[in-house]
Structures are given as structure tokens and as C-alpha cells.
Amino acid sequence: MRFxxxxxxxxxxxEPLDPAARSIKIYTxxxxxxxxxxxxxxxxxxxxxxxxxxxxxxxxxxxxVMNITDVDDKTIRGAREARVPLAKFTRQFKQAFFEDAKxxxxxxxxxxxxxxxxxxxxxxxxxxxxxxxxxxAYQADDKxxxxxxxKFPNYGKLAHFDLxxxxxxxxxxxxxxxxxxxxxxxxxxAWDEEDGDVKWDSPWAPGRPGWHIECSAMATALLGDQIDIxxxxxxxxxxxxxxxxxxxxxxxxxxxxxxxxxxAHLLVDGQKMAKSLGNxxxxxxxxxxxxxxxxxxxALLRVHYxxxxxxxxxxxxxxxxxxxxIDEWLARLSKIARKEKVQRPAPTATQRPIEKxxxxxxxxxDLNISAALGFLxxxxxxTNRAMDENKLDAASASALLDWWQRINTxxxxxxxxxxxxxxEVTQLAKERENARREKNWKRSDxxxxxxxxLRWEVRDTKDGSxxxxxxx
RNA sequence: GGCGGGGUAGCCAAGUGGUAAGGUCGCGGUCUGCAAAACCGCUAUUCGCGGGUUCGAUUCCCGCCCCCGCCUCCA
Numbered sequence: 001m002r003f004x005x006x007x008x009x010x011x012x013x014x015e016p017l018d019p020a021a022r023s024i025k026i027y028t029x030x031x032x033x034x035x036x037x038x039x040x041x042x043x044x045x046x047x048x049x050x051x052x053x054x055x056x057x058x059x060x061x062x063x064x065v066m067n068i069t070d071v072d073d074k075t076i077r078g079a080r081e082a083r084v085p086l087a088k089f090t091r092q093f094k095q096a097f098f099e100d101a102k103x104x105x106x107x108x109x110x111x112x113x114x115x116x117x118x119x120x121x122x123x124x125x126x127x128x129x130x131x132x133x134x135x136x137a138y139q140a141d142d143k144x145x146x147x148x149x150x151k152f153p154n155y156g157k158l159a160h161f162d163l164x165x166x167x168x169x170x171x172x173x174x175x176x177x178x179x180x181x182x183x184x185x186x187x188x189x190a191w192d193e194e195d196g197d198v199k200w201d202s203p204w205a206p207g208r209p210g211w212h213i214e215c216s217a218m219a220t221a222l223l224g225d226q227i228d229i230x231x232x233x234x235x236x237x238x239x240x241x242x243x244x245x246x247x248x249x250x251x252x253x254x255x256x257x258x259x260x261x262x263x264a265h266l267l268v269d270g271q272k273m274a275k276s277l278g279n280x281x282x283x284x285x286x287x288x289x290x291x292x293x294x295x296x297x298x299a300l301l302r303v304h305y306x307x308x309x310x311x312x313x314x315x316x317x318x319x320x321x322x323x324x325x326i327d328e329w330l331a332r333l334s335k336i337a338r339k340e341k342v343q344r345p346a347p348t349a350t351q352r353p354i355e356k357x358x359x360x361x362x363x364x365x366d367l368n369i370s371a372a373l374g375f376l377x378x379x380x381x382x383t384n385r386a387m388d389e390n391k392l393d394a395a396s397a398s399a400l401l402d403w404w405q406r407i408n409t410x411x412x413x414x415x416x417x418x419x420x421x422x423x424e425v426t427q428l429a430k431e432r433e434n435a436r437r438e439k440n441w442k443r444s445d446x447x448x449x450x451x452x453x454l455r456w457e458v459r460d461t462k463d464g465s466x467x468x469x470x471x472x
Numbered sequence: 473g474g475c476g477g478g479g480u481a482g483c484c485a486a487g488u489g490g491u492a493a494g495g496u497c498g499c500g501g502u503c504u505g506c507a508a509a510a511c512c513g514c515u516a517u518u519c520g521c522g523g524g525u526u527c528g529a530u531u532c533c534c535g536c537c538c539c540c541g542c543c544u545c546c547a
Contacts, residue, residue: 006476009476028547029547030547031547032545032546032547037547038547040546040547041546041547042547043547044547045547047547048547069545072545073545074545074546159475159476159542159543160474160475160476161474161475161542161543162474162475182544183544184544185544185545186544186545210545211545212544212545231547232547233546233547234476234477234541234542234547235541235542235546235547236542236546236547237475237476237542238475238542238543238544239542239543239544239545240544240545240546242544243544243545262476262477262547263547264477264478264540264541265477265540265541265547266547267540267541270539270540271540271541272540272541272546273547274546275546276546302484302485302495303484303485304485304486306477306478307477307478307485308477308478308539308540308541309484310484312483312484314483314484314496314497315483315484315496317496317497318483318484318495318496318497319495319496321495321496321497322495322496324509325495325509325510328509328510329510332509332510362486368486368487369486370484370485370486370487370493370494370495371485371486371487371493371494372486373485373486373494373495374485374486374487374493374494374495375493375494376494377493377494377495378493378494381494381510381511384509384510384511385510385511385512387510387511388503388510388511389511436505439505441505441506444505444506445505445506445507448506448507448508457508457509458507458508459507459508459509460504460505460506460507460508461504461508461509466508466509468508468509
């Protein structure tokens with residue numbers, strides 16, 4: 001198995017920290033809960049979901065942590081504007097995040113630590129103290145504490161930045177008079193009026209932690225000084241992950257992360273989807289257009305994580321059609337597998353799933369999902385052909401279903417089969433059957449139209465008419 | 473300016489030093505009362521552009537163009 005490591009900019013063979021235990025520690029940067037996360041954010045979480053699920057398919061036990069940033073400039077501003085306490089303000093977006101993640105079938109991390117948790121604030125303060133005692137941090141005249149990047153020679157290695165070349169984009173105000181170096185970043189931000197009642201005591205001044213230190217504190221607290229994989233969007237490479245390395249390694253003296261994996265952006269009209277640009281959709285926005293969570297999951301999953309993905313409604317339709325193809329295939333296989341199960345003894349434990357290399361091997365190669373799906377669809381076409389020719393027996397159908405079960409632990413794309421046909425539709429279908437028996441084609445077609453308007457599809461097969469839900 | 477990612481058919485998208493997976497759309501066919509689904513066939517002599525290496529390059533090297541992102545709190 002190999003992954004593209006941002007640190008080396010190379011594909012590297014994956015070797016866990018602890019190969020004997022087959023367990024892997026993953027830290028993933030989670031949402032800042034100042035508004036509902038958009039689907040660009042979720043692209044990153046789906047990529048991380050794919051990573052976790054594939055590692056698990058390959059027999060690793062994954063311990064994954066995803067932090068939730070519930071205190072920063074934006075959350076404080078939002079709470080002020082809403083005139084509610086910070087915790088109350090962020091609670092709604094935490095809930096929304098878990099709701100959306102569930103809609104997208106994203107597997108829950110083992111822990112979701114929050115930055116405001118006193119346990120972690122204490123740890124952040126301890127780490128900052130350690131950095132000060134090592135002269136890697138200093139308190140400036142504004143009472144805030146900053147990391148001294150010139151004392152950490154590896155600073156800039158992850159982003160491959162030459163610090164002397166850093167240019168300000170003017171996006172962020174610099175307190176240049178207080179800091180020794182323009183690139184020094186805040187570890188502890190001294191309280192000011194804007195912060196209202198958001199503050200914690202510290203040895204330096206009342207205030208709040210900087211953004212970066214929370215991840216260092218929570219990652220090392222929950223996963224230890226060294227972790228296997230750390231993920232996030234490419235926009236986190238600098239400064240966030242760079243800062244995390246400096247802080248964590250500054251305190252522990254150990255290599256913080258073995259593999260850095262970063263996900264490319266979701267684009268809209270060829271531009272990065274971002275709150276600041278206003279060109280974003282949320283999960284409910286997509287659901288409101290009558291697409292389902294799994295359709296969105298497929299649309300966000302199907303492109304390799306390091307390639308920018310342009311979000312379009314046309315793409316959503318392609319996702320819908322592709323999933324429909326999978327659904328049809330599974331339905332046919334199940335029917336064949338079921339049919340003979342009545343006559344045959346249940347499959348024995350010695351029966352092995354069909355040998356279908358390709359899918360998992362593709363994912364081994366830096367999560368090459370496009371190639372993996374290619375194998376899936378090739379398999380679908382081949383077996384559909386066999387079924388058309390009546391050449392697929394129940395044992396083979398079962399074996400294929402077993403194979404699907406296995407790869408679906410990674411994809412999680414099966415329609416949740418609560419297929420309940422509404423009585424209205426059943427009634428119309430019955431009437432249509434009667435019309436067809438009388439060869440009243442006009443009436444039959446009319447009824448088909450009405451069923452179609454209810455989002456159901458009628459198919460006339462040798463075994464009679466069948467009803468299929470149109471999408472979802 | 474520095475550092476990255478990308479540029480393959482109408483659209484989405486794999487891929488390899490030997491002559492281009494897959495999805496979607498469109499067209500034709502088989503099946504069907506007609507459809508749908510499924511299957512079959514067609515749809516890139518060509519992989520941003522120009523050089524070079526090679527018997528042979530989309531794949532390696534050099535130069536260039538275009539798009540997107542990061543450059544101090546955005547996944």
C-alpha cells in the first residue's frame with residue numbers, strides 16, 4: 001500500500017508505526033463550527049472516510065480522531081452577533097455537522113475532541129509553557145504568546161516554503177510590532193474586548209488558545225507523540241499543519257507525523273468552493289434538489305482525492321445514473337441467488353468469494369478510486385451479460401454478492417432497501433396489468449405516465465411487471 | 473515572485489516506454505405492444521503546445537502556455 005506524502009512530495013510505501021499490532025493512528029482536522037459546513041468541507045471528510053475504510057478492509061485497526069474547533073475568531077464573532085453564549089452558538093453547528101456526516105455515510109471517528117474542553121485547554125497551556133522554557137516561544141508586549149519560528153529549523157519543510165520569501169497576502173492583519181518575525185504565529189491570544197466573556201486563565205494573561213495548538217494538544221493527548229497519518233485539505237498545509245509540526249515536535253522532540261495526506265479542493269465553476277466567496281452548497285441544499293446523501297457521497301467520492309473536483313448538477317446526475325446501474329445489478333444478482341437457495345443447501349463456509357482482484361489493489365495505490373470503480377463497472381457489465389444469457393448460476397451470484405459486500409464496506413453505496421411501494425402506486429400498477437391483459441395499450445401507457453409522475457418506474461418483464469423507485 | 477496540484481473524447485475520469493480502463497451523454501441494433509432495464513455496435517489515429525532522447529512517448533528530459541490553490545488562523 002502506498003500513499004502520496006505531502007512532506008516528501010512522493011508516493012511512499014505505507015508502513016505503520018507499529019506493524020506488529022496492525023493498528024493505525026489517524027488525526028484529521030475537523031470543522032470550525034461557526035456555520036454549517038459546505039460540501040467542499042465534506043469532500044475532505046469523505047476522502048478521510050475512504051482512507052479509514054480501506055485501511056480497515058486491509059485488516060488494520062484504525063484509531064481516528066477528528067477535532068472540532070469551537071473557539072476562534074469566527075465562532076466568537078458569530079456568537080457576538082447572535083447575542084448568545086459561545087457554547088450555545090456552536091452547538092447548533094456541531095449538531096448539523098454530525099447530521100450531514102451521517103447523511104453522507106461518513107464513518108464516525110473514535111473521538112471528536114473540542115477545543116474548549118478544559119482538559120485540552122490545560123494541555124495546550126502546558127505545551128505552550130514547555131515551548132517557552134525551550135525558548136521556542138515568547139510572550140510579546142501585547143501579552144500574547146507566539147511561536148518563534150526561527151528557532152525551529154524545520155519550519156517550512158512541509159509546505160516547502162522559504163521563510164525569507166513569505167509574502168503577505170494582506171488577508172490577515174499582522175501585529176508586526178509585537179512579533180519578532182512576521183511568520184511567528186500565536187499560541188495564546190491575550191483577551192481583548194472583542195472576545196467578550198470568552199477567556200481562560202493562563203500563566204501569561206487571560207485569553208484563549210491559538211488555532212494551531214489545539215490540534216497539537218488533542219492529537220498528542222489522544223494518539224500519543226507520534227501518529228501514523230494526518231489528513232486535511234491542501235489549504236491546511238500552510239500554516240496550520242506546518243505549525244502543528246513545529247509545536248508538537250518542539251515539545252516532544254519526536255517526529256510528529258509519518259504520512260501527511262492532503263485532499264484537493266472542491267471547485268464550483270472552476271473556483272474553490274468557499275464560504276468567503278459565497279459559492280458554496282451545503283448538504284441540505286443538495287438534498288433540497290431531490291438528490292440523496294448517497295448520490296452526493298458518490299459524486300464526491302468518485303474522483304481521486306488529489307485532483308480538484310468541479311461540482312456540477314450534471315455531475316450529480318451522472319452519480320445518480322451510475323448508482324442506478326449498481327442497484328439494478330444487485331437486484332438481479334439477489335434474485336438469482338435467492339431463487340436457487342430454495343432448492344439448494346445454504347452455501348458452506350468453504351465457499352470462497354469470487355476472485356476479483358483489481359478493486360482493492362487499485363485502492364492500495366494511493367486510493368485510486370477511479371480505477372477501483374472501473375473494475376467494479378467492468379464486473380457489472382460482464383455479469384449482466386452472463387445473466388442475459390442465463391449463464392450465471394446461484395452460487396456465482398452469491399459469490400458476487402459476497403464480493404460486493406466486501407467492497408461496499410469501503411464504498412458504502414448500497415441503497416438502503418426500505419423499498420415500500422406506496423399503495424397508490426401498487427393500485428395503479430394493478431390497473432395497468434389489467435389494461436395490458438386486455439391489450440388496451442393507450443390506457444396502459446397513461447397509467448405508466450401516472451406512476452412515473454409519482455417517481456416510480458414500471459418494467460414489463462417475462463415474470464410480469466415490476467416497480468422500481470426512480471432515484472435516491 | 474516562491475511553492476504545489478491539474479490540463480486525456482460533449483461532459484466526468486483511469487492509465488502505460490509499444491500504439492488509449494470506466495462512468496455519463498448521444499446515435500444505431502437486440503429484447504418489448506411501445507417503453508424501461510440489460511446487452512451488442514459506433515463515438516479520442518489521439519492524450520495543452522514546441523523541441524529532445526528512443527526502433528517507438530500520452531507515458532522520460534527541456535522549454536513554454538493555460539486553469540486552480542497556498543504564501544500566517546479556509547477542508
